[in-house]
Amino acid sequence: MSGRLDAAALAAAGRTTALDRRALRTGIVHLGVGAFFRAHGAVMTEDAMLAAGEADWGVCAVTGRSPRVWEQLAPQDGLFTVSERGAGARPMRVVSPVREVLGGNGDPWAVVERIADPGTRVVTLTVTEKGYCAHPVTGRLDTGDDRVRADLDGAPPLTPVGRLARGLLLRAERDAPPVTVVSCDNLPGNGRLLASLVADFAAALPAADGERLAAWAERSAAFPDTMVDRMVPATTRADLDAVERELGLRDEAAVVAEPFSQWVVEDRFAGRRPRWEAAGAQLVADVAPWEAVKLRVLNAGHSLLAYLGLGRGHRTIAACADDEALAGAVHRFFDEEVLPGLDAPEGMDAREYAASVLRRYGNHALAHSTAKVAEDGSKKLPPRLAPTMRPVLAKGGEPRWSALVLAAWMRHVAVSGPDLQDPLAGPLRAALPEGGGARGTVTALLRSGVLPEDLAGDERVVSLVAHWYRVLSAGPGALEAEMREL
Numbered sequence: 301m302s303g304r305l306d307a308a309a310l311a312a313a314g315r316t317t318a319l320d321r322r323a324l325r326t327g328i329v330h331l332g333v334g335a336f337f338r339a340h341g342a343v344m345t346e347d348a349m350l351a352a353g354e355a356d357w358g359v360c361a362v363t364g365r366s367p368r369v370w371e372q373l374a375p376q377d378g379l380f381t382v383s384e385r386g387a388g389a390r391p392m393r394v395v396s397p398v399r400e401v402l403g404g405n406g407d408p409w410a411v412v413e414r415i416a417d418p419g420t421r422v423v424t425l426t427v428t429e430k431g432y433c434a435h436p437v438t439g440r441l442d443t444g445d446d447r448v449r450a451d452l453d454g455a456p457p458l459t460p461v462g463r464l465a466r467g468l469l470l471r472a473e474r475d476a477p478p479v480t481v482v483s484c485d486n487l488p489g490n491g492r493l494l495a496s497l498v499a500d501f502a503a504a505l506p507a508a509d510g511e512r513l514a515a516w517a518e519r520s521a522a523f524p525d526t527m528v529d530r531m532v533p534a535t536t537r538a539d540l541d542a543v544e545r546e547l548g549l550r551d552e553a554a555v556v557a558e559p560f561s562q563w564v565v566e567d568r569f570a571g572r573r574p575r576w577e578a579a580g581a582q583l584v585a586d587v588a589p590w591e592a593v594k595l596r597v598l599n600a601g602h603s604l605l606a607y608l609g610l611g612r613g614h615r616t617i618a619a620c621a622d623d624e625a626l627a628g629a630v631h632r633f634f635d636e637e638v639l640p641g642l643d644a645p646e647g648m649d650a651r652e653y654a655a656s657v658l659r660r661y662g663n664h665a666l667a668h669s670t671a672k673v674a675e676d677g678s679k680k681l682p683p684r685l686a687p688t689m690r691p692v693l694a695k696g697g698e699p700r701w702s703a704l705v706l707a708a709w710m711r712h713v714a715v716s717g718p719d720l721q722d723p724l725a726g727p728l729r730a731a732l733p734e735g736g737g738a739r740g741t742v743t744a745l746l747r748s749g750v751l752p753e754d755l756a757g758d759e760r761v762v763s764l765v766a767h768w769y770r771v772l773s774a775g776p777g778a779l780e781a782e783m784r785e786l
């Protein structure tokens with residue numbers, strides 16, 4: 301067994317970090333130190349500092365819910381490795397911008413203090429779609445959620461929006477410099493959404509605090525939209541063992557990722573920022589077309605493969621991509637439904653992008669688990685599918701492939717029982733009718749508040765989803781037989 305990765309062990313092994321850690325100062329607070337941030341934002345920030353010769357974008361990394369990542373990263377001085385897997389993979393690297401790791405639930409007020417610190421100029425977030433605590437129907441801050449309520453009542457804040465809002469309020473009280481808040485979650489208009497949730501939080505506070513927060517955020521905070529793209533699966537024990545063999549040290553916080561990485565950021569900052577463009581980020585005036593293409597192609601296709609693949613016993617996305625029926629379904633979903641309704645960003649060929657996404661799904665070196673991609677469907681599916689379905693329906697067409705994704709998700713909900721990983725798992729299970737007929741199940745799940753009413757209440761959608769639900773319930777070969785008819 302090797303020793304554990306940390307600054308001293310790395311130096312003893314004759315290796316140096318890319319950044320000079322003694323010179324590093326904290327300029328970024330990151331909320332949600334999952335696998336994705338480590339393989340994407342942290343790498344881009346390190347590269348930006350190296351390219352610009354700057355040392356003031358060190359990261360205070362805040363873990364969100366469980367202490368697991370804190371236990372992995374804190375004993376390693378915030379150091380971790382990123383290993384690329386697949387064609388074109390570059391050598392493993394030790395990534396070094398994380399200066400401090402806070403277990404957010406241990407001392408939430410310490411997180412608020414870091415956000416309010418005058419040295420902090422940027423707050424970034426990867427807290428998953430459900431971490432935003434937006435109401436599924438209204439999209440506003442869900443003030444009926446107990447954790448949101450407690451944050452509003454002044455308890456040590458546990459939700460990302462609560463922490464952020466309390467930190468910004470403290471900045472307002474201290475007249476701290478402006479700050480930019482960069483959401484890096486797969487949500488359309490993620491920056492604007494987050495700004496509106498902070499505004500909702502302010503509106504629900506006692507008047508004096510609420511008005512101060514709202515006025516300061518309006519004047520001194522920016523919430524640019526972003527599109528982030530890199531497939532980063534959950535790290536497995538086999539990944540950790542492979543890294544240990546290569547590094548000669550045990551890295552409990554190691555992450556693996558595909559070689560591809562993209563970050564499109566709205567060029568709207570309040571004050572200083574890292575030179576992320578020097579690390580390959582694209583700074584643009586409008587992120588919306590980039591976000592639309594990515595969510596409706598890559599993420600929606602991922603959901604299709606994951607739900608259908610789970611039903612066919614596939615453990616990885618690459619295994620799904622090898623399955624002729626699933627590859628055919630995702631291909632036709634893109635060609636017949638998604639691409640015709642998309643306005644790609646200028647200079648992007650959406651068909652070529654879709655083709656590249658299909659190749660990326662097939663990366664066998666990555667072991668991206670179907671179960672992980674399938675988590676939290678109630679939060680992920682609406683933004684991935686609704687904008688594709690609406691134009692098809694408006695033209696009198698049938699969004700049959702989107703309906704297939706919904707039916708596959710519903711089968712997943714119906715068969716998962718207590719294992720369902722979804723913030724709405726309880727209400728979804730409760731909505732399932734006794735006896736579970738296709739139409740009853742589909743109607744109940746469509747009505748559970750997951751899909752917007754214009755789609756959930758559309759008889760064409762109900763019939764299409766119910767049809768696929770019957771097909772998927774009919775056992776082996778039924779999907780293939782149905783697809784041959786279409």
Ligand SMILES: NC(=O)c1ccc[n+]([C@@H]2O[C@H](COP(=O)([O-])OP(=O)(O)OC[C@H]3O[C@@H](n4cnc5c(N)ncnc54)[C@H](O)[C@@H]3O)[C@@H](O)[C@H]2O)c1
Pocket residue numbers: 331332333334335336337363364365366426427428429430431432459460484485486487528529530531532533534
């Ligand atoms: N992994 C990818 O391939 C990928 C790619 C692009 C974008 N993203 C975005 O990044 C997010 C995180 O992905 P990941 O791979 O790091 O996942 P992960 O499971 O490794 O980490 C999830 C992080 O979110 C936090 N979190 C989860 N639920 C929360 C809640 N209710 N409140 C507060 N914090 C919460 C966790 O504490 C953890 O830090 C995704 O949901 C997605 O929006 C991921």
Ligand SMILES: O=P(O)(O)OC[C@@H](O)[C@@H](O)[C@H](O)[C@H](O)CO
Pocket residue numbers: 429486528529530531532598599602603672673680
């Ligand atoms: O990260 P999630 O949970 O929003 O979605 C699962 C995958 O679709 C997603 O992580 C993709 O791998 C990623 O968005 C690629 O950039």
